[in-house]
Amino acid sequence: MQDSFEINATLRADMGKGASRRLRRLDKVPAIIYGGKKDPQSLMLEHNEVILHLEHESFYSHILGVKIDGKLEKAVLRDVQRHPSKPRVLHLDFMRVSETEKLRMNVPLHFMNGEDAIGVKQQGGVVSHLSSEVEVSCLAKDLPEYIEVDMSNLELGQSIHLSELKLPAGVELVELSHGEAHDQAIVNIHKAKKVVEEEPVAGEVAAPEVGAPDTEGAKDEGGEAS
Numbered sequence: 001m002q003d004s005f006e007i008n009a010t011l012r013a014d015m016g017k018g019a020s021r022r023l024r025r026l027d028k029v030p031a032i033i034y035g036g037k038k039d040p041q042s043l044m045l046e047h048n049e050v051i052l053h054l055e056h057e058s059f060y061s062h063i064l065g066v067k068i069d070g071k072l073e074k075a076v077l078r079d080v081q082r083h084p085s086k087p088r089v090l091h092l093d094f095m096r097v098s099e100t101e102k103l104r105m106n107v108p109l110h111f112m113n114g115e116d117a118i119g120v121k122q123q124g125g126v127v128s129h130l131s132s133e134v135e136v137s138c139l140a141k142d143l144p145e146y147i148e149v150d151m152s153n154l155e156l157g158q159s160i161h162l163s164e165l166k167l168p169a170g171v172e173l174v175e176l177s178h179g180e181a182h183d184q185a186i187v188n189i190h191k192a193k194k195v196v197e198e199e200p201v202a203g204e205v206a207a208p209e210v211g212a213p214d215t216e217g218a219k220d221e222g223g224e225a226s
Contacts, residue, residue, distance in 0.1 A: 020090075029044065031044065035095040036095075045092065063143060064094070103143070125190060130187055147166075162186060
């Protein structure tokens, strides 16, 4: 796991779709950084550097260092636009972070001990992951890279809900701020579905193959039934 990320950026003055297309042809990625009570700034990044960073799960939920013409800004990744069919990144959005203001971020869930869970190992159940991430609210210094979900004591027919997650100090779940009705399950263990193969009923005549000639009532060359 990488503990910190720093990405190099350059300010750009040319705007518009045409300018962005020209940048992409040069293996650059258009980007923007905003927030922090400062004006938005348009940036360009190196595509190869961006691709390497995006391979790390923690890059999406980490406080990043965006070095703009040598000056470092703390930010989080807010959006990634990718080409629909090619391994190309089209645009990135960064949001500056404040040390005194809470931010909202989606943080991945890491499910632990699923194979050793009581409901799986002893009771033959199957795990269903109902969520892969949760939205948290916290100061930048408290932002976790992920939240662990320990499934070792989960039995057949049981679920783990949002309210049962062990959160780091200073971290709150946004969904739970809306009331108990939003305390949704994130994982459960249920019985495995049995696949039932249909057996042919005794005496049932198999349907003729598609395209097979129908000999009943076949006619001779004279047009009369044989």
